[in-house]
Amino acid sequence: MTPPARRAAAVAAAAALLLAAPGTAAAAPASPAPAAAGATPLAGPPAGRPFPATVPLPTGSLPEGIAEGPGTTFYAGSRADGSVVRGNLRTGVTTPFVPGVEGRVAVGMRYEEGADRLWVAGGATGAVTAYDGTTGEELGRWLVPGSGFLNDVEVTRDAVLVTDSAVQRLVVVPLGPGGELPGPDGARTLPITGDLVYGEGFNANGIRALPTGQLLVTQSSTGDLFRVDPATGASVRVPVGGRDLTSGDGLVLRGPFLYVVNGFSGDSAAVVLLTPGGRAGLVVGEVSSPLLDRPTTGILAAGALYLVNGRFEVEDPESAEYQVVRVELR
Template identity: 45%
Template sequence: MHRLFSLLVVPLLAAATVSTVGAPAAAHPSKPFPARIALPDGFTPEGLTIGHGTTVYVGSVLDGAVWRGDLRTGRGSVLIPGTPGKPKAGLELDRRGRLWTADFYTGGASVYDPRTGTRLAHYQFNDGSSTLVNDLVITERAVYFTDSVRPVLYVVPLGPGGRLPAPTAFQVLPLTGPGATPDAFNNGIVALPNGDLLVAQMLTGQLVRVDPRTGGSGLFDLGGYSVDRADGLVLRGRTLHVIRNLSNVIAVVRLNGAYTAGVVQREITGPQLRSPATGDLLGSALYVVNGRFDVESTPSTDYDIVRVPA
């Protein structure tokens, strides 16, 4: 009897074991990242940068608050409380994990600990009159900031090992050529592999290459394509995303090998884009923050981050 029971049950158990191999993964698939992440109502976002893992930071152009969230869960909270009259535009993390912010119409820039929100350094580029310190890019040797009102770049040199310099150790680099076009509204900026900087001009609809040593500049050839309302720039390899805010368009540009010209391969658009300001890449996705510049910002105005295929 015991032998008959074994002959009947053991094969059944073996069959059940074979048939359920890999079943837990099929029964519990990984949850997809949310396509939309809500920000606090009335937040008035402008800058966005992705940090370690799936951590994202968003700055407020209203009062300088910084929101920290998780792109995997969609949850987050305010890391740096806002202060009236202290807005933040562009955000970027350096190789040491420090969070840099362009402090918009106050004419300076700040550096924070991204874990605690403690301010580590501040650089006051001008007296805060007729200025919009808008965006930034971090290279191995320096941090470069655009000013949308003045034809200059602000340069904060980094010391050995990325050491922060003294508060007065910045430079003001005057621009010449098309980079100094009056009322061009220089905005987003990225560093090209050939050493040049690429700057978006929101009101001329052009991109300009800037020599970071001299400030001399030249037009970046887009074959006649206009990037009107160009705000944030996102570069990976030879693919450039130009985020055009009030146009609700993201132009995907393939750069040539010399990084002097590019061809627009496609445009990303859709109802999920509501005056996108800037963005950052994570894997095959581009995350953009909707600034909603076409509506009045009120305490009940909704804002969000949206994910689009890169």
Template identity: 45%
Template sequence: MDTSSSPTRRLLLTGVAGSIAASSLALAGPATAEPRRAVPAPETVALPDGIRPEGITSGPGTRFYVGSLADGRIVTGDLLAGASTATLLPGSPGRQLRGLFWDSRTNLVWAAGNVDAIGHVWAVDGTTGAVVSDTVVPGSAFLNDLVVTGDSVWVTDSRIKPDRLTRLQLTPAGAPTGAAPTFVPLGGAWPQGDGVAVNANGIRALPDGSLILNNSRAGGLWQVDPTTGVAVPIPVTGGPGIVGGDGLELDGRTLYNVRGSGQREVSVVELTQTGSTWVAAWRGACTDETLDVPSTATLAGGWLWAVNARFGVASPGTASYWVTRLPAR
């Protein structure tokens, strides 16, 4: 669809997410000291034609970064301004970027992807676009999403067999160490992939230090011990269940799972810790008529912003792309 003409936009939510949206929209207005109050914002944010976006991250404030599957560039701008305004990292032949994660400690934008068939993880200065580090991941198949924790970068590899996580060591301040990546096999109850279908995908860090993953092929949410790789399922009560998913975004105990239960929505669940494990309760699904196969999302300015990858669109090299604004809890 052409977002340049500012089409009439309808916001739809189901279940408890409907009440979440209603309260968010009611609060929309001038920014105040309330941390969850949403500020006025455009309905969509235009991206360059043909960019084929996949990953999005944000910070500081409402500055955002979107990576390209077409040429591995990173574009940036302010979500409140309504459009990408600059190229942070120029494109390069054969490079594809998927997951992105901005680290507030270092102002580094971490990116996972590949150059031709070789997997890489990059750290890019969020202001200058300088590549601070470029780590080759030997034996990788399809580096997908990533999260930065205190001393590590954790990366999912969606088509590796047997399944594993890639870890990059950081300094205590979050800087790259230059050390070779290490690997943690995924085990326990984790549903092993076939090396073809996308398996481990979205990843975030839980408050207790464990990791949470979704599984695009088998569905479900999974708690992973980062030391052993042992995975246990996180049961989800209510709703249709988590049947797939792409990117994850975590705000406290509220988890947003992009395409967790549908191709044009973001599933919302509330996490609760029970001893050493976690459970989740369905809180509804955010959807909007401007969503077109979203891939990842980021929280900024009191809103959730989902980038539309538009997988399967005709002529992806010239198609239009955009980010959709959704209410956040």
């Protein structure tokens, strides 16, 4: 048997075991992230008290992005005015963190643990913004001319990378020694070449860094996954067996498991088992909850998957209630 065949067989065997195990559809529970230096996790009730099934977000906030902070802290943003709330998954309480500003938008976001910074993509505004993860102070804002829709964010040791769902490129905010931020004109763009070719609808969307340093990107309009080289922008399609991933939004990566949130077309997240290096994958199941309503992005924290209810089909978004929903993985 050739090495690729052995890998495929190993994936199939692992998938069969996962599907055969009662109530199992994903990886083992995740551990809370350690607190970053200088960041104080929000206080919670005594250990052992159940985590709430939902955490309410501000009425009419049109949320989409969520980021995992220190301990059980999380951040969620607003497409209505770019505001951000900070919440606690254990208490179910949120507090204002970044005030809203007319004309601003908060879509995908990512917490940079070592530097205690929150990075936010600005959608059609073409902006990438960094905030202090403890105080909410704005640390930098980079406007990128020619942007279409800056959607999701990943942070690596050398840079912050943002997908543009309408223009075939990544936005890159380089980080200097010790994570030093560039000046206001320091952001650049990286054209995406290779297998990932843009078409109608939303294209590059969710993004996560693989242990190899390659980026894993989903194309919402086609359901395809790609590995993208952060240095060159060259992309290679990742073959994925199992059910269709079209309309995938945010990505959550933990070990060999990738959760693809299906908010555009359903109320679940597909569970993809990846081979080493993310070169291939197999959909081995999905996780869901009756409390979900068109989820967008998610995080793994406190032993569960937490998804933001985007509620894209609600009649009156500006008066609608929104939530973060806890989805059990076992």
